Amino acid sequence: MHDIVDLEGRGVPGVFVASDRFAGAADAQGKSLGMHPRRVLTSHPIQDRTDEEMRALADAAFPDILAALTPC
Numbered sequence: 001m002h003d004i005v006d007l008e009g010r011g012v013p014g015v016f017v018a019s020d021r022f023a024g025a026a027d028a029q030g031k032s033l034g035m036h037p038r039r040v041l042t043s044h045p046i047q048d049r050t051d052e053e054m055r056a057l058a059d060a061a062f063p064d065i066l067a068a069l070t071p072c
Helices: 002-009 020-033 051-069
Strands: 016-019 039-042
16 A cells, blocks of 8 residues: 555556455555555455466456556
8 A cells, every 4th residue: 555655646556456355454544644546456365266266366357457547
């Protein structure tokens, strides 16, 4: 979150990706930092997933990541 806030402050668009379990923590940290950067949440948990499952998650998240980085 700090990296994305720093990049956004420098004018570099960013988006962070995390599992949905951390949505509340991201909200709290965004509030404390005074910024709510764009984010894409994936399903939780991720640590026990196979490489194939992780690739599928990444492929599924890619359109949302691209949309978050593309100006309207």
